Amino acid sequence: METKNIAGNSVSFTEDGYMSDMNEWNEDIAKELAKEENIELGDLHWKLLNFLREKHAAGVSLTIRSVGKSSIVDIKGFYGLFPGGPLKLATKIAGLPKPASCV
Amino acid sequence: MKKIIILGAGTAGTIMLNKLRKALPRDEWDITIIDQHKTHYYQPGFLFIPFGIYNREDVIKAKADFFPSGVNVIFDETDRILPKENSILMQDGTVHKYDYLIIATGTQTRPEETPGLKDKLWYKEIFDFYTLEGALALQNFIKRWEGGHLVMNIAEVPYKCPVAPLEFVFLADDYFTKIGIRDKVKISYVTPMSGAFTKPRATKMLSGLLEEKNIEVIPDFYLEGVDNDKKVIRSYDGREIAFDLLTIVPVNMGSEIIERSGMGDDLFFVPTNKYTLRSEQHENVFVLGDAANIPTSKAGSVAHFAADILFENLMSVIDGREMHAKFDGHANCYIETGGGKGSLIDFNYETEPLSGTFPLPGIGPFGLLKNTRMNHYGKVMFRWIYWHILLKGKEMPIDPLMSMAGKCKNC
Ligand SMILES: Cc1cc2nc3c(=O)[nH]c(=O)nc-3n(C[C@H](O)[C@H](O)[C@H](O)COP(=O)(O)OP(=O)(O)OC[C@H]3O[C@@H](n4cnc5c(N)ncnc54)[C@H](O)[C@@H]3O)c2cc1C
Numbered sequence: 393m394e395t396k397n398i399a400g401n402s403v404s405f406t407e408d409g410y411m412s413d414m415n416e417w418n419e420d421i422a423k424e425l426a427k428e429e430n431i432e433l434g435d436l437h438w439k440l441l442n443f444l445r446e447k448h449a450a451g452v453s454l455t456i457r458s459v460g461k462s463s464i465v466d467i468k469g470f471y472g473l474f475p476g477g478p479l480k481l482a483t484k485i486a487g488l489p490k491p492a493s494c495v
Numbered sequence: 496m497k498k499i500i501i502l503g504a505g506t507a508g509t510i511m512l513n514k515l516r517k518a519l520p521r522d523e524w525d526i527t528i529i530d531q532h533k534t535h536y537y538q539p540g541f542l543f544i545p546f547g548i549y550n551r552e553d554v555i556k557a558k559a560d561f562f563p564s565g566v567n568v569i570f571d572e573t574d575r576i577l578p579k580e581n582s583i584l585m586q587d588g589t590v591h592k593y594d595y596l597i598i599a600t601g602t603q604t605r606p607e608e609t610p611g612l613k614d615k616l617w618y619k620e621i622f623d624f625y626t627l628e629g630a631l632a633l634q635n636f637i638k639r640w641e642g643g644h645l646v647m648n649i650a651e652v653p654y655k656c657p658v659a660p661l662e663f664v665f666l667a668d669d670y671f672t673k674i675g676i677r678d679k680v681k682i683s684y685v686t687p688m689s690g691a692f693t694k695p696r697a698t699k700m701l702s703g704l705l706e707e708k709n710i711e712v713i714p715d716f717y718l719e720g721v722d723n724d725k726k727v728i729r730s731y732d733g734r735e736i737a738f739d740l741l742t743i744v745p746v747n748m749g750s751e752i753i754e755r756s757g758m759g760d761d762l763f764f765v766p767t768n769k770y771t772l773r774s775e776q777h778e779n780v781f782v783l784g785d786a787a788n789i790p791t792s793k794a795g796s797v798a799h800f801a802a803d804i805l806f807e808n809l810m811s812v813i814d815g816r817e818m819h820a821k822f823d824g825h826a827n828c829y830i831e832t833g834g835g836k837g838s839l840i841d842f843n844y845e846t847e848p849l850s851g852t853f854p855l856p857g858i859g860p861f862g863l864l865k866n867t868r869m870n871h872y873g874k875v876m877f878r879w880i881y882w883h884i885l886l887k888g889k890e891m892p893i894d895p896l897m898s899m900a901g902k903c904k905n906c
Pocket residue numbers: 502503504505506507508529530531532537538539540541542573599600601602624625626655656659750751752783784785786793794795796797798828829
């Protein structure tokens with residue numbers, strides 16, 4: 393565990409670089425985290441971040457497929473917004489734990 | 496008379512049926528098992544079919560051979576679960592009532608979920624080995640194949656038996672070496688995960704083996720579709736991989752009955768409390784095996800361990816007590832690595848696979864995260880244990896909860 397100062401907030405992170413407490417998150421932090429990944433957040437990004445946070449808070453495990461069914465974007469669109477690893481990047485910026493893809 | 500229905504007579508349902516019939520008095524409890532098919536498949540055996548090690552007759556038996564006496568057996572098409580009415584509706588309109596329901600409908604492959612997969616190359620140059628038909632068709636193909644690019648791809652997570660596609664490429668390497676054409680075969684392992692396996696220590700061990708065997712790993716590849724004319728698989732981020740032989744784990748989903756009953760998540764797995772194994776929605780419904788959405792491997796060994804916990808909790812609920820047994824996600828998997836060797840991983844929700852030894856009274860110890868001949872025998876023995884001990888719900892010399900005995904944390 394590591395604590396960093398981001399946009400004037402003290403934020404704690406896990407070993408994998410994900411925030412350890414989703415309640416410490418706010419929009420300024422998200423903007424900074426996105427900048428580190430070279431992403432500028434637009435409307436659709438915000439909709440997705442909020443969608444992921446709501447789903448996670450409801451205890452649903454997050455998958456790329458479920459984002460594709462969210463009616464916000466399709467899977468291709470999701471890749472377009474968060475190039476490379478969309479779910480990994482989006483959960484990171486949304487202040488959520490690293491998605492447990494498979495065991 | 497009180498009634499229990501078990502829906503699905505695969506690994507999990509059959510184990511539970513045997514346990515319950517033994518424990519509950521026949522004059523008070525009526526137990527019914529429902530399935531649409533009469534044949535029990537030993538699915539772990541499918542892996543060996545493409546290489547001619549096993550054949551059809553090694554992996555099938557009649558389901559009914561494993562049922563105890565004194566239970567009702569229904570083999571017929573099911574329509575849906577009506578949880579508010581505590582009943583199962585059959586396609587012919589018959590209704591079966593229950594006081595308690597155990598869902599054990601497993602997971603099935605859905606190749607039609609991926610555009611271009613079930614198309615003109617299906618079972619010609621594209622195969623799955625998660626079904627008996629697929630494994631047999633692949634055996635036929637491999638017998639005559641002279642080499643080229645073998646691509647092993649996983650379409651979606653989660654999928655049952657997460658180590659099976661790894662074992663497949665290890666066995667393929669071994670097979671093509673033995674018949675003398677390994678230099679004409681390129682093997683690639685293409686996965687949506689960020690490595691060969693998700694748990695870090697197991698990934699490290701397995702990546703080493705893959706490298707040693709000259710098997711290329713292509714991670715973070717999330718399959719969008721298959722182009723049959725160009726013979727390539729394409730990912731959502733636009734990468735293409737050409738294949739001569741594509742072996743695939745298609746999208747795995749829960750049963751259609753879960754979909755029709757509106758009781759599943761996006762992939763039709765049933766939301767289940769990961770400790771108690773009771774449905775999150777219905778107090779008299781429990782879920783065992785691959786049908787549950789709990790975050791552990793979808794494997795026969797898991798269903799076996801979880802069965803002990805579910806049994807305890809169901810007994811508590813029946814007696815009006817608090818549920819006290821807590822499942823820890825215990826999984827124990829032998830990994831066939833080719834050349835007559837194998838590895839073994841043992842883990843749960845909290846503890847990733849560790850190295851050390853796994854003590855098995857009377858037989859072991861087996862080397863954890865090590866590549867040994869003994870572990871291969873473990874896998875071979877598993878088939879006998881499966882038919883004779885596991886399905887019958889008999890005691891095994893392994894504790895349902897994971898034990899730290901023999902494991903070491905810092906080696
Ligand atoms: C290639 C391969 C290798 C594997 N290797 C291993 C291994 O080495 N070790 C290990 O532990 N596990 C292994 N597994 C996984 C293991 O086989 C499964 O995890 C296990 O069988 C799960 O049991 P289950 O009862 O949940 O599902 P299943 O055994 O699949 O049973 C589900 C049952 O439900 C029935 N059903 C489905 N829908 C309906 C419906 N609508 N109405 C009525 N009945 C229905 C089906 O007909 C079936 O009988 C392997 C699997 C595969 C495919």
